[in-house]
Amino acid sequence: MNNFQMTPGEVIFVGAGPGDPELITVKGLKALQQAELVVYAGSLVNPALLDECPAGCEIYDSAPLNLEQVLVLLIAGARAGKKVVRLHTGDPALYGAIQEQMEVLDSENIPYRVIPGVTATFAAAASLKQELTLPGVSQTLVLTRLAGRTPVPDSEALRNIARNGGTICLYLSVGMMDQLVVDLLAGGVFTPQTPAAVVYRASWPDEKIVEGTLADIAARVAAAGITRQALVLVGEVLKARRQGVPEKSKLYDAGFAHGYRSKVE
Template identity: 50%
Template sequence: MGSVSIVGAGPGDPELITVKGQRLLAEADVIIYAGSLVPKALLDYAREDCEIYNSASMSLPEVLETIEKSVQNNKKVVRLHTGDPSIYGAIQEQMDALTEKGIEYDVVPGVSSFLATAAALKQEYTLPGVTQTVIITRNEGRTPVPDRESLRSLAAHKSTMCIFLSISMLSEVVEELIAGGYEPDTPIAIVQRASWPEQRIFRGTLSTICKEIEGKGVDRTTMIVVSHVLGSDYELSRLYAPEFSHGFRKASI
């Protein structure tokens, strides 16, 4: 029997795939990749004789059929997902179906786009005295969101919020965040295609950001970050303070 690996491709930069993920791509007999999101440059790691399928034009039954036939033919299969497959990756239904068919698989994590966004912004999401919480969420669209997880409800925490899959509804996002408790002058950053060569960054406040990106073609593959950490004063971490002792260092003061 062959093998199946569900691999996180990372946010876009081909070098941000994990070492293990790159190795599995190089060893694969079959690669099924999310062509609408995964950069084709990642396929350069594949062998010339590798069978490559773009899942953007495939249904779930077709993906599963391709995997099943490949495994039966003793082939190594990589199912390549964008970012980290555990976040909005739609992999649970695939994993459950593989389990039902008796096909074993491994999952290899990847660098999520919300982390690549922090790198692009050169920003730490968890600053002492500002916030120690990061909320990963999305606005309701074709996929429903439970009422208790609405942007309006989550905004009450006023922590760092990374909002996926919502740029087309930015005005609604802003309205919900302000209604939920964020002040209109709360900083916001929008990063399109974080880590890609065409990466773009826009900054503003909840009250200005819609006008800031108007007419600039900001659409898919975009992360919205709302947080007081963006340009905020903060307390220094105690971890490196001279008077702070821990298991690896004694206080020097």
């Protein structure tokens, strides 16, 4: 196994994973264990991960900070020759707002790298014990969100995306369940009987799962008191645990040959 080493004066963006501290990557963990300054997303990152930081490491919670304040910490730390980690929740490339940070680091000639993480979609699928792409059901997974304070391009409005069917996972949208259901049904592919699931704080000790259909999922979520920090998953794949897989994958089909396996007659 490669021995990952941080470089003094470098910023490492690390995906902390969805919540369970054991779901950080090996490389991300090694970065934390070498860090001399960490700026972490305190509203979402599990603070247990900070126990991995070495003694004397400077640790800052970015939840009360704006972009400029975060960048002051990252730049000052890097220019002081420290090993700097910017710890984001999930995977930093997804709704992580890292592009604007990297642009400034580029302009300041500060080197950086990105270590990916496990996004909450896959933690939710694991909790549901559900594959999200099934032959004959769905071969497409869309990660999206409803428009809120952050707008969504008109071409990516949920009602437009819903016209394609498949499996949809919505971030940052559970507080707008009624609108979410209206938009999904407006696509003309999903129906009130389409299965849906909401996973609150996937992989955390207080994780909560609510399952239903588009006809009743909004009411079920309201009854559960879930208004934030949850993913909404929608699609026919969610029936598989109850009804079975209609079509088996070719990957392990004995009658399907490929470069590593001969066909069994």
